[in-house]
Amino acid sequence: xxKNKTQNASDSVENEVEVKSxxxxxxxAAALSATALAGSSLLASETKGEGDPNILEEPEWATKWGDPxxxxxxxxxxxxxxxxxxxxxxxxxxxxWRASIAVTPIHESEGIITPNGLFFNRHHGGTPTIDPNKHRxxxxxxxxxxxxxxxxxxRYPSVTRIHFVECPANGGQEWRGPQYNSLxxxxxxxSCAQWTGVYIKTIVKDLGLKPxxxxxxxxxxxxxxxxxxxxIEKVLDDAMIVWAQNGEALRPEQGYPIRLLVPGWEGNLCVxxxxxxxxxxxxxxxxxxxxxxxALRPDGxxxxxxxxxxxxxTIVKPSPEKGWQNLKDGEWIEIEGLAWSxxxxxxxxxxxxxxxxxxxxxxxxxxxLPKCWTxxxxxxxxxxxxxxxxxxRAYDDEGNIQPTVDQEVTAVGVEAVYHRNAIETWKVNKDxxxxxxxxxxxxxxxxxxxxxxxxxxxx
Amino acid sequence: xxKNKTQNASDSVENEVEVKSxxxxxxxAAALSATALAGSSLLASETKGEGDPNILEEPEWATKWGDPxxxxxxxxxxxxxxxxxxxxxxxxxxxxWRASIAVTPIHESEGIITPNGLFFNRHHGGTPTIDPNKHRxxxxxxxxxxxxxxxxxxRYPSVTRIHFVECPANGGQEWRGPQYNSLxxxxxxxSCAQWTGVYIKTIVKDLGLKPxxxxxxxxxxxxxxxxxxxxIEKVLDDAMIVWAQNGEALRPEQGYPIRLLVPGWEGNLCVxxxxxxxxxxxxxxxxxxxxxxxALRPDGxxxxxxxxxxxxxTIVKPSPEKGWQNLKDGEWIEIEGLAWSxxxxxxxxxxxxxxxxxxxxxxxxxxxLPKCWTxxxxxxxxxxxxxxxxxxRAYDDEGNIQPTVDQEVTAVGVEAVYHRNAIETWKVNKDxxxxxxxxxxxxxxxxxxxxxxxxxxxx
Numbered sequence: 001x002x003k004n005k006t007q008n009a010s011d012s013v014e015n016e017v018e019v020k021s022x023x024x025x026x027x028x029a030a031a032l033s034a035t036a037l038a039g040s041s042l043l044a045s046e047t048k049g050e051g052d053p054n055i056l057e058e059p060e061w062a063t064k065w066g067d068p069x070x071x072x073x074x075x076x077x078x079x080x081x082x083x084x085x086x087x088x089x090x091x092x093x094x095x096x097w098r099a100s101i102a103v104t105p106i107h108e109s110e111g112i113i114t115p116n117g118l119f120f121n122r123h124h125g126g127t128p129t130i131d132p133n134k135h136r137x138x139x140x141x142x143x144x145x146x147x148x149x150x151x152x153x154x155r156y157p158s159v160t161r162i163h164f165v166e167c168p169a170n171g172g173q174e175w176r177g178p179q180y181n182s183l184x185x186x187x188x189x190x191s192c193a194q195w196t197g198v199y200i201k202t203i204v205k206d207l208g209l210k211p212x213x214x215x216x217x218x219x220x221x222x223x224x225x226x227x228x229x230x231x232i233e234k235v236l237d238d239a240m241i242v243w244a245q246n247g248e249a250l251r252p253e254q255g256y257p258i259r260l261l262v263p264g265w266e267g268n269l270c271v272x273x274x275x276x277x278x279x280x281x282x283x284x285x286x287x288x289x290x291x292x293x294x295a296l297r298p299d300g301x302x303x304x305x306x307x308x309x310x311x312x313x314t315i316v317k318p319s320p321e322k323g324w325q326n327l328k329d330g331e332w333i334e335i336e337g338l339a340w341s342x343x344x345x346x347x348x349x350x351x352x353x354x355x356x357x358x359x360x361x362x363x364x365x366x367x368x369l370p371k372c373w374t375x376x377x378x379x380x381x382x383x384x385x386x387x388x389x390x391x392x393r394a395y396d397d398e399g400n401i402q403p404t405v406d407q408e409v410t411a412v413g414v415e416a417v418y419h420r421n422a423i424e425t426w427k428v429n430k431d432x433x434x435x436x437x438x439x440x441x442x443x444x445x446x447x448x449x450x451x452x453x454x455x456x457x458x459x
Numbered sequence: 460x461x462k463n464k465t466q467n468a469s470d471s472v473e474n475e476v477e478v479k480s481x482x483x484x485x486x487x488a489a490a491l492s493a494t495a496l497a498g499s500s501l502l503a504s505e506t507k508g509e510g511d512p513n514i515l516e517e518p519e520w521a522t523k524w525g526d527p528x529x530x531x532x533x534x535x536x537x538x539x540x541x542x543x544x545x546x547x548x549x550x551x552x553x554x555x556w557r558a559s560i561a562v563t564p565i566h567e568s569e570g571i572i573t574p575n576g577l578f579f580n581r582h583h584g585g586t587p588t589i590d591p592n593k594h595r596x597x598x599x600x601x602x603x604x605x606x607x608x609x610x611x612x613x614r615y616p617s618v619t620r621i622h623f624v625e626c627p628a629n630g631g632q633e634w635r636g637p638q639y640n641s642l643x644x645x646x647x648x649x650s651c652a653q654w655t656g657v658y659i660k661t662i663v664k665d666l667g668l669k670p671x672x673x674x675x676x677x678x679x680x681x682x683x684x685x686x687x688x689x690x691i692e693k694v695l696d697d698a699m700i701v702w703a704q705n706g707e708a709l710r711p712e713q714g715y716p717i718r719l720l721v722p723g724w725e726g727n728l729c730v731x732x733x734x735x736x737x738x739x740x741x742x743x744x745x746x747x748x749x750x751x752x753x754a755l756r757p758d759g760x761x762x763x764x765x766x767x768x769x770x771x772x773t774i775v776k777p778s779p780e781k782g783w784q785n786l787k788d789g790e791w792i793e794i795e796g797l798a799w800s801x802x803x804x805x806x807x808x809x810x811x812x813x814x815x816x817x818x819x820x821x822x823x824x825x826x827x828l829p830k831c832w833t834x835x836x837x838x839x840x841x842x843x844x845x846x847x848x849x850x851x852r853a854y855d856d857e858g859n860i861q862p863t864v865d866q867e868v869t870a871v872g873v874e875a876v877y878h879r880n881a882i883e884t885w886k887v888n889k890d891x892x893x894x895x896x897x898x899x900x901x902x903x904x905x906x907x908x909x910x911x912x913x914x915x916x917x918x
Contacts, residue, residue: 042615042665049606054593062682066585068556069712074544074576077533078715080591081708085533097527110655110703111619115575117533118707126525132539134513147508151785156501157793157838160570160825196569206501223521244569246705248577249540253528256537326610334616366619367826379616 042332077117084108086118087184098126099224101167102253103188106314106338107321111366112162112373114191116246121253122167122189124288125224128273132257135221137241141279143208150257154243156198161240161263163371164340166190166309168266168293168418175414178436183319186436187424190340192373195261197242200235200277213279217286218260221275227286228269228293230262232279234307238263241274264342264371265307266418268293298413309342310421311402313349313376313394324432329384337362339374339394346374347397353380355389355425355439356404362392388428389437405440410452501791536576543567545577546643557585558683560626561712562647565773565797566780570825571621571832573650575705580712581626581648583747584683587732591716594680596700600738602667609716613702615657620699620722622830623799625649625768627725627752627877634873637895642778645895646883649799651832654720656701659694659736672738676745677719680734686745687728687752689721691738693766697722700733723801723830724766725877727752757872768801769880770861772808772835772853783891788843796821798833798853805833806856812839814848814884814898815863821851847887848896864899869911873902 049055077084086102101122104114114120121127137148170189173179180186200216209232216235220226230239240261243250250256255272262269268288283305294302315337318324327333339346346368350359362376376392395401403411408422427435442454508514536543545561560581563573573579580586596607629648632638639645659675668691675694679685689698699720702709709715714731721728727747742764753761774796777783786792798805805827809818821835835851854860862870867881886894901913 042661043605043607043611047606048604049595049597052595052606054595055597055606059589059593059680061587061589062680062684064682065557066582066587066681067711068585069547069559069561069580069582073561074536075578075710075712076576077708078591078711079588080715084707088528098524100528102528102532108707110617110706111653113572113653113706115705115707117535119534121528123525123528126527128520128525129538130518130520132537134518136508136511136513138508138514145507146502147506147511147514148502152502155786155790155792157791157836158569158795160834162826194570194572202501221518221521222525223523225521246574247569247572248543248567248574249536251534252526252537253534256539327614331614332616333614336617367621375619377616 043328084118086120087188089185099124101189103184104191105184105321106188106190107183107316107319109316109338112192112369112375113246114193116193116248116251116254119191119193119245119251119254120165120167120189122267123222123224123253124226125222127253128222129252130221130256130273135257135275137258137274138276139203139207139278140276141210141213142204143210144206146207150243153198153241153258156202158196159199159240160194160196161238162192162194162367162369163261163263164190164192164373165261165267165270166340166342167268168309170309171420171424172417174438175409175416175420177438177440181320181436183314183316183321187314190267192340193245194247195240195242196244196247197240197258197261200239200241203241204236204279209279212281215280215283217276217278217280217284218269218271218274219276219278220255220271221273224288226268226271226288227284228271228289229283229286230265230269230307231305234262234265262307264309264344266293266309269307293418295412295418296415298415306419307342309340310419311339311341311343311346311394311396311400312421313337313339313392313402314424315390315392315426318390318428318434319426320434320436323434324382324428327382327384327432329382331382333380333382335362335378335380335390337376337392339376339392340372341394341396341398341400342371343396343398343400345370345397347395349376349395350393351376351378352391352393353388356391356393356423359393385430386428387430389425389439390428391423391425391439393423405438406453409440409443502787543577545579546647548644558583560648562643563650564643564780565647565649566642566775566778568775568797571651571828571834572705573652575652575707575710575713578650578652578704578710578713579624579626579648581726582681582683582712583685584681586712587681588711589680589716589732594716594734596717596733597735598662598666598737599735600669600672601663602669603665605666609702612657612700612717615661617655618658618699619653619655620697621651621653621826621828622720622722623649623651623832624720624726624729625799625801626727627768629768629771630879630883631876633897634868634875634879636897640779640895642773642775642780646773649726651799652704653706654699654701655703655706656699656717656720659698659700662700663695663738668738671740674739674742676735676737676739676743677728677730677733678735678737679730680732683747685727685730685747686743687730687748688742688745689724689728689766690764693721693724721766723768723803725752725768728766752877754871754877755874757874765878766801768799769878770798770800770802770805770853770855770859771880772796772798772851772861773883774810774849774851774885777849777887777893778885779893779895782893783841783887786841786843786891788841790841792839792841794821794837794839794849796835796851798835798851799831800853800855800857800859801830802855802857802859804829804856806854808833808835808854809852810835810837811850811852812847815850815852815882818852844889845887846889848884848898849887850882850884850898852882864897865912868899868902
């Protein structure tokens, strides 16, 4: 249990404040009695509020009773947070809002939990309103076949895990270069939550698998009957049927009353409104795994049966929505981001301030868990008027590392939609605003059809 | 980082299913091909859905488009979950719903995260609606004094931690015996969330502490100007000023835009709508820490300056709201509960089925973190018509263990309100319903005024 004693990847508070000259400053409370070191303040200037009406005058809300305690109610965010919402575009919706996607404002995310009200969602037939008392889960293809009510399903011993869910199209609009000057639209096809449910291996243990079982079909109860087939090794490793998200019942748009969770793998495998699973010797080639969710390669062929979301990362602060316009010269500022890998646990993240020419290690902060968002942090001393090109590069415990855009594009071309995980870059402009850019070489098509880097006549 | 590789306290899946005869059943996927062991199913019977109209007929929701994707919106729970809400009673409200408490439906909790919509809340002057652009944080009593806007505050390097917050009155209505046949009302004065903010020690490092500083005042911006004083050692250990909860801005009733977080200590110290902190050599004896939040002892004196919520636990499933009425004879069922300690990390939990006569170790499951809810689990084979008296007893890494009701009452009497952490018991009745009971000896008052156990003329 000692391994969980700390919630921080590092045991040292240095993890939070990476300012070398102050390394010994926390050694004892007594040291804090010393006058703050001149010129090394985290905030470059301070104010005592002179002349600020918000300090001099009593605010209206302090002069009267507030609202009654929220008895018998379910709370909502402050009206001042009305801009922190999921968003959609016509570009993604193809004119049908029921077979579309709503993306998460990850530029406003904190830690590794996405609140349920902001969790991204992707539908193929809209959100059904399912009566849990009438919903059933059928399990076929096992030695014993079974139909479960929701109450019966929840009697199995439960497990709780924190995992991200990511649409494999996350970032996939941008193979040919940035289309959105926005983190929410560029990378918000993902979220991360605490999931509670039952391991499928726990149920299968009761029912018995037939010899030769290699695949499991998952079928949704919505009008699209969303179907996907999953290799049995993954199913018996960590796939779950979940009924709760962040400590409460799944939201309708997340599959209420139950969905499949396939940790680290494509979000569309996590079939929502789950009504049936069936075990078999062969894959099912469902509509949604042949018409979609394949990888078109430069030679015109499409690859099937690849599932894990690759190691990936993005800088969250700053981002196009959260610039550095209000920073003062000489102020220390935290560059913060998210890293994740469907293959395992994030081992580290490198940060570049010059578009990938040089790299420095960032600190991982908070909980570092498998197939889960991991926060990273790098302290930077802001220089008024500077221009930076910020990039992050994550690597995981399976030896995977994020490719450059050049590497990814020369490997798989630009015709793909899914599984884009090339390094993302933000340009910090002289005025502190942030622009989504892409660092890449000139490309050309070689005689054999492949896309290659144009190195001036070679290739 | 390996220490965080697993999200489970045990590396073995045995943690989830504690059924001895099947211990080797998971060793390989091949083993799962065997027919399920006759008679040892987790669910005692199975159905193929014969005659169930919910299987035979296509549900209405599968025949039509569902609702459009929630673009530009903030989601809400399913209408079928309308009973999972915070609740209040007149008993607690004293006729003023603005200085009251709303308790969390912890019988429906899953894992260690309480969603923000269900997080318990306690107010002294109602919930103010604060404009974050006008709100300021003033810091006094430091070498440099400062006033911060919310933007400036958020520029400090942030930390994210999962901690419970508990009102010290949790369970305090029940010193003289059960008053509520309800887990929500008996123990729902607490919740647990992921908090993001800045350590106060990080700010203090910039500003410099004056020699002899021993206390910190925290003052709320609501109409009650809620004030509490906190020893400087705790402040410099892990106290935080937080602006985010479960990945989004604090809810208004949780202190939007900022609150204090004092991990593991009384919830009322976590001053909401925080407007000022001041460092000093002496405590402040604010109204709310003299009129309330002291501990009345049998001799009529009240103890001040005790802060940490003691080690505690409660069984969540079953509970008065979640009985075993629908279980079948011979079915395996998971007894599940929550344990927590304001002093540190939960080391273990014992379970009793006979009201505390005999104890067996439960398994800790999921993440085990300091000053955080910890889930425990015990698999029980249900016998139709059995009567049980279920109890749990938690202990932490500081050597603390929950007392019996006898032990607690003889130590501190029954006049107290706060810091009750005696063992909680549920009676499982013959029909599977669950009743809140208390296991205690007969008590009497000794000549010196102390409450003692009546052992038949002795004492």
